[in-house]
Structures are given as structure tokens and as C-alpha cells.
Amino acid sequence: MIQPRLERYLRERGTPYRFLGHPRAIASQETAEAEGISGWQLAKSVVVDLAAGDEVICVVPAPTWVDLDAVCDATETEDAILSDEDRMRELFPGCEVGAEPPFGGLWNLPVIFDPSLLAIDRILMNAGTHDDLIELRTEDYLILERPLLAPIAVMPGEPWRHAMPAEV
Template sequence: MPIARITEYLDMHRIKYEKITHSPAYTAQEVAAKAHVSGWDLAKTVVVKLDGEFAMAVLPASEHIDLDYMAEIVNAREACLATEDEFIDMFPGCDLGAIPPFGNLFGMKVFVAPELAEDETIAFSAGTHTELIRLSYDDFEWLVEPEMIPFAVLT
């Protein structure tokens, strides 16, 4: 889902957004620095497996997932990070590590950390290591319909 597909989806729903281009970066904290976005304001998308089912966990770049707590909250027997080999083909056109948090477009449940809703906007990778999208958190929530659960902890 390169940036053109995301912006097309946003345009179709008449969502206001901003494209941010930055030099190549491969970690969430590196992206935040190069794009001049706070690590608290940049959302990273992590693919997890909950009882073998893929889902997206969306959280601030400056935090990480407490998988045991996440499993407890969603009543899963097991929660683990999905490996890149397991999901490489699920996101055509996206660079690994730059997956946008639109699980609804991939038939995937999306969980979001409550900290992201504290800001008016959300910024996230747009499928490449050089582009971000920023839009209102309310619009993101309306489009994606994520389940908000407190699974993120400081790194």
C-alpha cells in the first residue's frame, strides 16, 4: 500500500491530511527525528499474533508492547510478535517496517494505545521509509475503528 493508495483512500473519504517526506529512516525513533515529529506523536505499527491470528498494534514510537498484558486484556492464550517472514506478503507495495496502521484494509483487527488519542493528530509511516501521513486522530479512529487498549509501556 504505497502512499498513493493511502492518499486515494483518504481522498475518497474527504479526509484532510498532510504528507511528510524525510530522508530514509528504518526505526520509529529515527523516523521521528528525521521527520521532526516527536516520538510521542509518531505512531508505529507492529504486527502481532493473538492465538495465531494476525492483528495490528499501533502505539507511540517511544513505547513498546507488553505482550503478556495485551493477551490478558483481549483474552488470548498467546500473544507474540509476528515475524517478517510470516507477514511479508500481506502488505504488497509496503516496505517492511513501514506498514501503515490501516488493518481494516487488510482484514486485520487494529488495537491502538490510548496515548495516541491524547493528541489531536496522528502521524504514521505511509508504506515507505521516506514518507509519513499526518491526520486528525478523530479521522483515523473513524476510518479504522480500532479497539483502544492499554498495552504500551515505555521503552
């Protein structure tokens, strides 16, 4: 179970937080609905494998997807793909696949945080299971994790930034 490990991580760093239980939900949007909140208040973690063999946790609003081209730009790598489930189990012991908390300091992974999430004061995110969320102030999360801020989120169906025509 991840909760004691996550609690210890936050407590040792003096970061205030609150755990919330909710009816089991797998998809991020289902989780937001179970909590009775907008998906824009829920941050989801998406783990991306970079060309150099490293991984990065991408934190984006629940209704969005990760723009892998933008991740390549932010990390100055040539290629990026979504991590597979087997790799997720290795990287996040004790977590259910798809419910990984976006705490790179806990997992020794870098974090990229989409700036659109700066618009909310309190952020909700998965806490390692599909039944639990953690809530903390967005500012506290940024102080704790010191993520790279980069626009990496795109709405489903929108072209990635590299596919969009350049403005003249």
C-alpha cells in the same frame, strides 16, 4: 508502491490527510528525529500474531514497546508474538517491512490503539516506506478505523503489566 492505494483508501472514505517525505530512517525514533518531532507524536504499527492464528495491528507511540500480555488481555487470547518479516511481506504487499501503515481496514486486520495517543490532536505514522509519513487528525483516524482502545504500550525496560505487583 503503497501510496496510491493508501490515498485511494482515505479519499474514498472522505478522510483528510497529508503525506510528508523525510530522510530515510528505519527505526521509529530515527523517523521522529528526521521529521524534527517528538517520538510521542509518531504512532508506530506493530503486528502481533495471536494464538488462534490471527494477526492484529497494534498502534503505540514510537518510544514504547507493545506489552504482549496486554494484547492477550485485550484480545482474550492466551498467547501473542511479534510477526516475523516474512509474514509482514505477505500481509502488507507493496510496503517496506517495518513501515506498515496502521490502517486495518486497508489490510482487513483488526487494530488495537493505545489510549496514550489520544493526547495528541494530529497523528503521524508510516506510509508504507521508510521515507514517507502520513499525517491526519487523531479523531479522523479513530472514526475511520474504529480500533479497540486498550493500554498496550510499555516503556522499554519497564515490566509488562502482568509482571507488576498488584496494588492492595
